[in-house]
Structure formats: structure tokens, C-alpha cells
Amino acid sequence: MFFMRSINTPDTFPPRSHAAKRQSILDAGARVFYQEGFAGANIDMIAAEAGVSRQTVYNNYGDKEKLFAAVVGEITERCNARAFAVLGTFPDRPRNLEADLVAFALRFNSNCTCDRDGKFLRKLIQSEGARHPELFASWRTEGPGKVWSALAARFARLAFAGFLDVDDPDIAARQFLALINMELQLPAMFGETLSEEDFVLSTRRAVRTFLRAYGRRDGLAPEMAETALQA
Amino acid sequence: MFFMRSINTPDTFPPRSHAAKRQSILDAGARVFYQEGFAGANIDMIAAEAGVSRQTVYNNYGDKEKLFAAVVGEITERCNARAFAVLGTFPDRPRNLEADLVAFALRFNSNCTCDRDGKFLRKLIQSEGARHPELFASWRTEGPGKVWSALAARFARLAFAGFLDVDDPDIAARQFLALINMELQLPAMFGETLSEEDFVLSTRRAVRTFLRAYGRRDGLAPEMAETALQA
DNA sequence: GACGAATTGGACAAGTCCGTCTAAAAATAT
DNA sequence: ATATTTTTAGACGGACTTGTCCAATTCGTC
Numbered sequence: 155m156f157f158m159r160s161i162n163t164p165d166t167f168p169p170r171s172h173a174a175k176r177q178s179i180l181d182a183g184a185r186v187f188y189q190e191g192f193a194g195a196n197i198d199m200i201a202a203e204a205g206v207s208r209q210t211v212y213n214n215y216g217d218k219e220k221l222f223a224a225v226v227g228e229i230t231e232r233c234n235a236r237a238f239a240v241l242g243t244f245p246d247r248p249r250n251l252e253a254d255l256v257a258f259a260l261r262f263n264s265n266c267t268c269d270r271d272g273k274f275l276r277k278l279i280q281s282e283g284a285r286h287p288e289l290f291a292s293w294r295t296e297g298p299g300k301v302w303s304a305l306a307a308r309f310a311r312l313a314f315a316g317f318l319d320v321d322d323p324d325i326a327a328r329q330f331l332a333l334i335n336m337e338l339q340l341p342a343m344f345g346e347t348l349s350e351e352d353f354v355l356s357t358r359r360a361v362r363t364f365l366r367a368y369g370r371r372d373g374l375a376p377e378m379a380e381t382a383l384q385a
Numbered sequence: 386m387f388f389m390r391s392i393n394t395p396d397t398f399p400p401r402s403h404a405a406k407r408q409s410i411l412d413a414g415a416r417v418f419y420q421e422g423f424a425g426a427n428i429d430m431i432a433a434e435a436g437v438s439r440q441t442v443y444n445n446y447g448d449k450e451k452l453f454a455a456v457v458g459e460i461t462e463r464c465n466a467r468a469f470a471v472l473g474t475f476p477d478r479p480r481n482l483e484a485d486l487v488a489f490a491l492r493f494n495s496n497c498t499c500d501r502d503g504k505f506l507r508k509l510i511q512s513e514g515a516r517h518p519e520l521f522a523s524w525r526t527e528g529p530g531k532v533w534s535a536l537a538a539r540f541a542r543l544a545f546a547g548f549l550d551v552d553d554p555d556i557a558a559r560q561f562l563a564l565i566n567m568e569l570q571l572p573a574m575f576g577e578t579l580s581e582e583d584f585v586l587s588t589r590r591a592v593r594t595f596l597r598a599y600g601r602r603d604g605l606a607p608e609m610a611e612t613a614l615q616a
Numbered sequence: 617g618a619c620g621a622a623t624t625g626g627a628c629a630a631g632t633c634c635g636t637c638t639a640a641a642a643a644t645a646t
Numbered sequence: 647a648t649a650t651t652t653t654t655a656g657a658c659g660g661a662c663t664t665g666t667c668c669a670a671t672t673c674g675t676c
Contacts (some may be wrong), residue, residue, distance in 0.1 A: 171674090172622075191512055194424035196663060207624045212665065281422055281512035284576030298571060325590050332567040336559055340529060345515030359556050366598040403652080427633060438654045443635070623672065632663080642653065 176214050178204040183225040188274045192222055192282050223289055226278065230293040233271040237301045240265050244308040251317055251369075255361045259334040260354065267335055273342055302327055309368075319370045326368055333360035407445050409435040414456040419505045423453055423513050454520055457509065461524040464502040468532045471496050475539040482548055482600075486592045490565040491585065498566055504573060533558055550601045557599055564591035 182203035186195045197218060201208040215221035240262050245254035266272050275297075279290050303324065310323035320326045337356035341348055348356070401409065413434035417426045428449060432439040446452035471493050476485035497503050506528075510521050534555065541554035551557045568587035572579055579587070 175623090189515070191422050191424055193422055197665085198663080208664095209625085209666090210623060213622080216665095218664075277511055279574045280508055283574045284420070287575055290575075294571075294575075322590075325594075328567055329564060329591070329594055332563045333560060336563040340525075343510045343514045344518055344521075344525075359553075360560070363556075363560055363598045367594045368597070406653090428635085429633080439634095440636090440655085441653060444652080449634075617676100619674105619676080621672105621674080624670080626668095628665105628667075630664085630666105632661105634661085635659095637658080638656090640654080640656105642651105644649100644651070646647100646649075 175204070175206055175210065179206060179211055179214060179221070180225055180228055182206075183221055184229060184270075184274055187222060187225060188277060192278075197221075226275075226289050227292070229271045229274055230290075230296065233266065233275055234293070234296045234301070236269075236271070237262075237266045237297065238304070241301065241304050241308070244305070246308070246311060247315070248312075248317060252361060252365055255365070256354075256358055259330075259357045259361055262331075263334060263338065263353075263357070268338060268342075268347075276342070302331075305330070316370070318368050320368050326364075329367075330360075330364050333364055336360060406435070406437055406441065410437060410442055410445060410452070411456055411459055413437075414452055415460060415501075415505055418453060418456060419508060423449075423509075428452075457506075457520050458523070460502045460505055461521075461527065464497065464506055465524075465527045465532070467500075467502070468493075468497045468528065469535070472532065472535050472539070475536070477539070477542060478546070479543075479548060483592060483596055486596070487585075487589055490561075490588045490592055494565060494569065494584075494588070499569060499573075507573070533562075536561070547601070549599050551599055557595075560598075561591075561595050564595055567591060 179200065182200045183195075186200045186203055190196075190199070195218075197208055197211055200221070201211050204211070211221065215224055240258075243261060244258055245251070248254040267276075275290075275293060279293070283290050306323040306327040309318065309320055309326050309330070312318045313320040313323065318326075334357055337348060337352070410431065413431045414426075417431045417434055421427075421430070426449075428439055428442055431452070432442050435442070442452065446455055471489075474492060475489055476482070479485035498507075506521075506524060510524070514521050537554040537558040540549065540551055540557050540561070543549045544551040544554065549557075565588055568579060568583070
């Protein structure tokens, strides 16, 4: 029993290195800022959550504001990196277009928009974005700015290969994201999570609607598309 | 010059009634809570914004928490009332389906989701919803709970009359809203507003995608639908 | 084992904010 | 005009936070 630190933090009794402590401060900061907002969070909570003295927080990050910036920066980076990793799994030559897009949408949501980092950013940007726009500037250029156009490029490729009928790939990409995120927003606002089945079901319906709008209207079969891709 | 009260509040020199003061406290509370969040807002700001002494705030609402609840309650009511008013203008017998849906979407957004009350609720629910779920419970049942199904009913009617090909009106309604709100979310997070042209343009594209997904695929003309409705 | 660096716990000043109280001023009703 | 109620400005206590300081302790490394 003597090696018990805190209730909510993983038990890290064997003393951590300097770097490990820096990291647990960031993690604790993320948790507390997420729940309490910037104004509501206090350094003592964060220090306790991180299993560290308050002074160590100040030694490492100097300031509540600077700590917040560090947390936002780290999470922005992680979030964008993960988004691009998932973008790499976009189906370029789908064997079953609908199923492949559903799988991709599920991956994208559960790894990017629905995970802890994604929820953190959405909530914090919503509540602090207007007050500290500089803080989220890098998220904005790297996140929506690049992810959207990268996704648009993948849709354009799919359209060129004959799988889709897309006039404006940028719009299509954004509408795709809007549709697959639809059901997640309201529960996220209340800190709830969708059940796995509802999650899959709503994603299926989103992709189906997307394909009804952007699927090919002429009678071209996917086989034709294969040959078109090779040309 | 002697009749100057505050910089940001409308000049209301002729003394206001009790009710008028109660109202300006609510309005000021909405503004301040919106910008600063619950934890960041302080009563002195609100009193100053309302052109009222701090004590009057306490006399009328007793408590910061109770004032917040009152503000949320009032705005929820206004917001839902306006949403249902706009829902009443849904095109039941469209002469031009696309144009009528665009007009409806523009009305809905600018009067409900995009106006001050709508932005207030979205932001506050995002930042305080997880902490005070009871506060927003009435918004949730009256807002999304009823607006969505009312909109679904209108779409169902449109489908029955032959204008649309809708399998699940509930999903269609939610997807319609997701599409027409798409471009508004990101700017709203940073306190920016879309230009009027971009607003209209994005609404047009949303409705077009919606109609590509839910428009009739067989060759039935809207004239046929008219006769079907009368039967 | 010993040395320098990092960490701890707690005390501390300064500031903020909530909610209460009071006496004077203003508004309202009679 | 007078009595009653509301409003105002300001002071106040208490609680909470931020950020600094410091002496004692622990850690990493030689």
C-alpha cells in the first residue's frame, strides 16, 4: 500500500526520469485543461495528477499559459501525425468501394476525431480559440488546412480512376467528413460516447449517403475503372 | 455627456424598470459567459455590462450558478422557439425544390444555428455540458430531440408527395443539417463569420449534394407529385 | 560513497473573486 | 409630499490561485 500515489494516475512508483516527468506533466495538463478549461484548471490539480510537486511544474514550463501552450502544441502534433497516418490507408483501388470507405471512415474517426486528442482539441478550440487564436494557428494550418486537401486528393484520384463522380473534390472531402462525424458531435459535447454498434451503423449510413451523392450515375462497372487506372 | 453609462452597452439613460433591468442582466450574462466561460466570467463584469450594481445582480438571481442557469434557460427557450418558427417555413409543395431547400437552409442557419443564441449554446454546451448536464437537459430534449424529428416529418412528407426518395427520414434530416452546417463550424470556433457569399455558396453545395443523394432516381416529374399529394 | 542537480513540501505575498453587509441615494407608490 | 421599496457604491471577510522562495531531501552520476 505504501506505493500508492494518486487515484487516477497510473501507478508509476519506480521513480521516473526527468523526461518522463515532463511527459506526465503534459498528460496531466491535458486531462485537467480538458475537463476544467483554462480558467478553471489550477496548477495544483495538474501537479497532483502528474504525481509531481507544483514547483516541478513551474521549473519545467514556467507558467500556466506556457504550460497550456505546450500541451496544445504536443497534442496538435500527435493529432496531425495520426491523421496523416490514417490518410495513408485511404483505399486507392477499392475492391468493395462502400465497405472500404466505411472501414476508412471508422479508422479516421476512432483514431483522429474521436480519440482523446481529437476531443481535447475540439473542446479547447471551441472554448479558448477565440481568445488565443495564435495557440491554435498551427493546428489550423496543419490540421484542417492539410488534411482536407490531402483527403480531397484521394477522392480526386478515386474519381479519376472511375470509382466516383466528383465535381469538386475539396467539397466532397469536407462533406464526407461532415457526414461521418455527424452523430459523434452531440454525445461528445456531453462527454458521452456512442456505442460501438451505433458508431458503425451511423458510419455506414453516412458512407451510403455519400455514395448516393457521389457514386457514378452511368452504368460503368468497377472493372472498367481498373483498366482506366492502368492507362 | 453626463448621461453616459458604459462603453459597450446601449445608452439606456432613462431609468429602466425592474423587468428591463432583469433582462439586461440576462443579456450581459449571456455576453460575458459566452466570451469568458463560466469559470472565467465574474459578476462585476456582468454587472458593469448590464449597467447595474453588483448587488442588484445578487438580488435578482442570488448566485453565479443560478444566474448561469437562468441565462441558459432563457436562451434555450428563445433558440427553440425560433427553430420551430423557421421549421414552419419548410417548403411543403416546392415550386423549385432545390431553390426552396436552399432558402430554407439559409433561414435555418441564420436564424437558429448562426445567430447569437445558437453560438452561445454551442459554445457553452461544449465547454460546460459535461460538467452541468442538467442545465442543458431541457435544451437537449427540446432542441435536437424535437427539431430533428420535426424536420424528419417534413422530409417524410416531401418524400410521400414524390419530391424525394428517402428511406429513413430521421437520418436524412440529420444529414441535411450536418451538410448545411459544415462550413460554419470552424469559423465559429475562432469567433469569425463567413462572408455572405461563402455562406450562400456553401449552402447551395450542401443542398445539391443532399439532393443528389435523396432526389428521385426514377424519371418522375414534380407534376406527378402534385397529383399524388391530392390523392 | 560523494558531489552537483533536480525535486519536494511548505510557507509566503499579491492578487482575484464570491457573496454579504451597510448607509446613502433613487425610484416607485400612495 | 411622504412613505416604502429598490438600487447603488463601497467596504469587508473568506476562500482560492498564481508564482516565488527556501531548506531539506532525493536522484543521477562519477
